[in-house]
Amino acid sequence: xxxxxxxxxxxxxxxxxxxxxxDLDLEVRPGEVFGFLGPNGxxxxxxxxxxxxxxxxxxxxxxxxxxxxxxxxxxxRRRLGYLPGxxxxxxSLSGVELLTYFAHLRGLRSIETGRRVAERLxxxxxxxxxxxxxxxxxxxxxxxxxxxxxxxxxxxxPTLGLDPLVQAVFFELVDELRTAGRxxxxxxxxxxxxxxxxxRVGIIREGRLLAVESVSDLKRRALRRLELRFAEPVxxxxxxxxxxxxxxxxxxxxxxxxxxxxxxxxxxxxxxxRVDDVISHEPSLEEIFLAFYGTGATGGPPPxxxxxxxxxxxxxxxxxxxxxxAA
Amino acid sequence: xxxxxxxxxxxxQWRMVLGWAAFxxxxxxxxxxxxxxxxxxxxxxxxxxxxxxxxxxxxxxxSLDLSSPEGFLNMELFTFVAPLLILAYTVVVGGGATAGEExxxxxDLLLANPIPRWRIVVEKSAAFVIGTIVIGxxxxxxxxxxxxxxxxxxxxxxxxxxxxxxxxxxxxxxxFALALGAITGRRxxxxxxxxxxxxxxxxxxxxxxxxDWLEPWRPISPFYQYIANDPLSNGIDPGNALxxxxxxxxxxxxxxIAFERRDLAR
Numbered sequence: 242x243x244x245x246x247x248x249x250x251x252x253x254x255x256x257x258x259x260x261x262x263x264d265l266d267l268e269v270r271p272g273e274v275f276g277f278l279g280p281n282g283x284x285x286x287x288x289x290x291x292x293x294x295x296x297x298x299x300x301x302x303x304x305x306x307x308x309x310x311x312x313x314x315x316x317x318r319r320r321l322g323y324l325p326g327x328x329x330x331x332x333s334l335s336g337v338e339l340l341t342y343f344a345h346l347r348g349l350r351s352i353e354t355g356r357r358v359a360e361r362l363x364x365x366x367x368x369x370x371x372x373x374x375x376x377x378x379x380x381x382x383x384x385x386x387x388x389x390x391x392x393x394x395x396x397x398x399p400t401l402g403l404d405p406l407v408q409a410v411f412f413e414l415v416d417e418l419r420t421a422g423r424x425x426x427x428x429x430x431x432x433x434x435x436x437x438x439x440x441r442v443g444i445i446r447e448g449r450l451l452a453v454e455s456v457s458d459l460k461r462r463a464l465r466r467l468e469l470r471f472a473e474p475v476x477x478x479x480x481x482x483x484x485x486x487x488x489x490x491x492x493x494x495x496x497x498x499x500x501x502x503x504x505x506x507x508x509x510x511x512x513x514x515r516v517d518d519v520i521s522h523e524p525s526l527e528e529i530f531l532a533f534y535g536t537g538a539t540g541g542p543p544p545x546x547x548x549x550x551x552x553x554x555x556x557x558x559x560x561x562x563x564x565x566x567a568a
Numbered sequence: 569x570x571x572x573x574x575x576x577x578x579x580x581q582w583r584m585v586l587g588w589a590a591f592x593x594x595x596x597x598x599x600x601x602x603x604x605x606x607x608x609x610x611x612x613x614x615x616x617x618x619x620x621x622x623x624x625x626x627x628x629x630x631s632l633d634l635s636s637p638e639g640f641l642n643m644e645l646f647t648f649v650a651p652l653l654i655l656a657y658t659v660v661v662g663g664g665a666t667a668g669e670e671x672x673x674x675x676d677l678l679l680a681n682p683i684p685r686w687r688i689v690v691e692k693s694a695a696f697v698i699g700t701i702v703i704g705x706x707x708x709x710x711x712x713x714x715x716x717x718x719x720x721x722x723x724x725x726x727x728x729x730x731x732x733x734x735x736x737x738x739x740x741x742x743x744f745a746l747a748l749g750a751i752t753g754r755r756x757x758x759x760x761x762x763x764x765x766x767x768x769x770x771x772x773x774x775x776x777x778x779x780d781w782l783e784p785w786r787p788i789s790p791f792y793q794y795i796a797n798d799p800l801s802n803g804i805d806p807g808n809a810l811x812x813x814x815x816x817x818x819x820x821x822x823x824x825i826a827f828e829r830r831d832l833a834r
Contacts, residue, residue, distance in 0.1 A: 286834075295676055296831035315682050323680035327834070329673030333580065334570075342570040346681035385677075 244307055246271050246393050246424045247292065251301035254287055260448040261287050264301070267443055267450065269426055274419050276439030276456070277428040280526050284448040285428040286326045289397050292426075293323060305393070319347070322386035326397035326428070328378060336366030336381045340388055347389050355388030362410055375402040383411065387418075394418070395426045400434055412438055433523055436460060444534075451534045462501055464532055466522040469496045472515035483510045487532070499524070501532060573678075573688055577695035581661070585699040589706025592653040596707050599644045600714030600722060603637045637720050638800050641711075641727070646800060650707060650734045651791070655766055658700050658742030663759030665692040666823070667749035670833045679832070686824045689750060693820050696742060704735040730800035736812035737794040741766055743819025750823035753833035790815060 247269035254261030262284040269275040277285050290296045292303050294314035303310035305317045331339055336359065340352040359366050364380035365373075373381065379402045386394055400408045415438045418425060429435050435442050436456055444451045477491040480498065484506045488499040494517075500507050504521070511519075524532070570576055666689060669675040679685065708724070708731050715722040745762035749755055769789040773796065776786030786792040793808040 290676070290832075290834070293676075293680060295679060295834075315684055318680060319682035321680070323677075325673075325676045325680075327673060328677070330677065331576075331674060338570055342576055343681055345571045346573075346678075346683050348682075382677075 243271050245269055245304075247275075247303065247305050247426065249288075249292075249301065249303045252288070252291060252298055252303055253300045254284075254291055254296060255299045260284065261299070262291070262445075263448045265445075265450055267453070269424060270441075271424055272419070272422045273440045274415060274425040274427065274438055276435035276442035277426060277445060278430070278432060278435050278442050278526070279428075279445035280430050283430075283445045285430075285445060286397055287448075288445070289323075289326075289395055289426075289428060292395065293318070293321075320392045322389060322391035322394035324382045324386040324394070324396045324399055326401075328382040330370045330378055330381060332371040333369065335369050336364065336384070339370065339381065340366065340385060343385055344388065349389055352388060354390055355384050358387045358414070359384045361414065362407060376404055376407065379403055380407065383414075387414070391423070393424045393426065395428075397428045398430070399427060400429070400431070408434075430526060432526060432529065444530075446530060446534075451530070462533070464524040464529055465500045465504055466524055466528070467496075467498055467500055467504065467507060468518075468520040468522070469511055469516055470494055470518040471496065471511075472517055475514060480507070480510055483507050499528065499532065573683070573691035574695050577692055578698075581695070581699060585657075585702050588653075588657055589703045592650075592703050593706040593710030593713070595649050595653065596641070596645055596711035596727075597714035597717075599641055600637060600711050600720055601718040603640055603720050604718050637715075637722050638726070641722075641730075642798065642800050646730055646734070646795060650731070651737055651770075651794070653707070654700065654703060654734050654738035655741055655763075657703055658696065658738035659745045659762045659766065660759050661696050661699065662742035662745035662819075663749045663757075663762060664755035665689070665696060665746050665749055666827055667753050667755035667758055670753040671755055673834070675832055676834065685828050689746070689820065689824045689827050693743075693746060693823075696746075697739060697816075700735050700738050700742065703738075704731045707731050707734070726800055726803060729803045733794050733799040733804050733809070733812075736804075736809055736816075737790055740790045740793075740812040740815030740819075741769075743816035743823075745819075747819040747822040747826065750827040751830070753830070787811070 245268040247267065249265050249267040252265040252267070253263055255263075260282075265284075265288060267288075277288070279285050287296070291298055292305060292310055294310055294317075297311065306320060308317050310317065331342075334342065337352070340355045344350075344352050344355070356366065358364075359380070362380045362383060364377065364384055366381070366384070370378060370381065379399075383396075383399065386396065400411060403411060415425060415427075419440075425438075427435070427439060436459065439456050441453060441455050442459060443453045471494040474493045475491060475496060477489055477496075480486060480489055480491075480496065485500050485502045485504075486498050486507055487501065488497075490497045496511075498507070508519075570579055666675070669678060678688065708728050711722065711727045711731075712724050714720070715724065741762055744765060745758050748758035748761055752758060769791045772782065772789040773786055773791035776782040776789065776792065786796070790812060793811045797805040797808055799805070799808075
């Protein structure tokens with residue numbers, strides 16, 4: 242296997258009492274789109290800022306392109322694009338001016354690549370940034386991140402504030418970059434987004450890496466909340482033993498449950514009766530954590546018994562790719 | 569345009585600097601221009617003569633002699649107004665040099681570019697030195713214009729040296745503010761603290777002239793280095809100038825070291 246593009250070794254950042262990241266062992270392979278999934282405040286941005294040498298690790302280290310993230314930060318940044326999470330641009334510059342400025346700082350000959358990306362995103366580079374809406378600023382942020390055609394691009398919550406149409410274009414861009422062999426690191430708190438664009442995903446919560454999984458595995462174990470309304474009252478027993486069904490609640494003709502994996506058995510069972518309505522929800526991140534990693538919304542680190550190899554408490558150096566199977 | 573961090577600062581600040589330079593030119597022009605027409609000057613001098621010498625010394629670290637335009641300028645312009653005009657710029661801009669971008673949140677974006685941190689400090693400092701000099705030049709032009717219009721016999725070389733001394737004072741405390749900003753990442757904390765040092769330095773120099781036990785401490789005050797040797801009469805003293813340059817250089821060096829080592833605020 243080729244050397245990883247990003248490798249962190251027990252990377253740790255502590256902020257007094259506040260949580261940073263803890264013993265993070267992560268590998269991002271060349272040419273993959275790696276998702277970094279976790280709720281807000283989980284340590285995604287802290288990790289990214291460690292990678293970029295904006296902040297320094299309390300212990301552990303990160304290696305990018307085989308270079309040390311602290312000592313060789315400048316050489317790393319030469320080959321890297323970055324979209325910050327809380328994006329702030331220079332208000333008094335226009336998009337073109339911003340790109341020109343950064344092109345000079347990066348030693349790029351022109352901003353042509355940037356202009357092409359901007360065209361794709363329908364991003365007006367002539368207006369002053371202070372006159373732009375949040376979504377349009379985000380576009381400028383994406384354009385500056387991609388304008389150098391970097392080997393690695395780090396996106397911190399890239400689609401925040403983008404309208405669905407622009408999001409779709411962004412997903413297209415990601416697919417093209419993947420085809421071109423670029424490596425992308427995408428942080429997000431949005432599972433469908435990660436599933437849509439990523440190859441593998443690292444799941445982080447409260448500063449700890451819970452698991453690293455391939456997105457296809459994650460999809461195979463897809464989690465759905467289903468709500469059904471039947472023509473007549475039903476009993477819970479009827480559905481209790483349907484494969485993949487959890488958290489079953491029945492109230493007269495109303496049924497709600499969580500289904501892991503295929504919804505086919507549940508729907509077949511339901512269709513033996515008369516169904517008036519079906520609603521399917523994307524699960525929240527917390528529901529996923531609960532179902533897959535046995536760790537709920539408020540608790541500290543997951544209990545020892547949780548099926549989470551390579552997760553907190555796991556021995557350092559444990560490969561985190563092992564897939565924890567849902568109970 | 570926008571070829572470097574330095575160019576970016578120039579792009580952002582040239583209007584402000586020129587505006588401030590123009591504003592700063594008004595004061596010397598006014599004082600010099602009004603000098604011949606202040607009929608009551610003799611009266612003013614008589615009044616000042618009746619002040620206790622201590623008070624006179626406090627307000628004019630140099631000799632008080634209103635019979636010459638230099639003496640008048642020392643009293644009116646160089647004791648207070650000129651340092652204030654320069655320091656208002658250097659302390660605010662120095663304090664915000666790196667801390668401003670950190671607080672606004674643009675520093676992450678800037679530093680994602682392959683540019684070393686020390687270079688951001690150095691380029692921003694360079695732009696700020698030039699800004700300070702431009703404001704000083706504005707003052708000199710103001711004084712020269714005032715002298716020409718009102719036909720006052722003023723030694724413009726010495727005026728230039730006195731303004732040069734103000735510029736060095738500004739750079740000294742601007743360097744201090746720069747260091748504080750780089751250490752804390754907070755621009756108004758840096759500028760505010762530097763301003764307090766300005767005020768303390770002003771009074772240390774003033775009272776040091778009056779209070780025996782304070783006298784040996786006066787050289788700590790940048791104001792002492794700035795004006796105690798009366799640059800308007802004697803020209804800049806190289807030793808004093810060196811001390812002020814030292815403040816600025818040490819401030820910048822501390823800023824570089826602190827900014828290189830620190831976790832950036834967000």
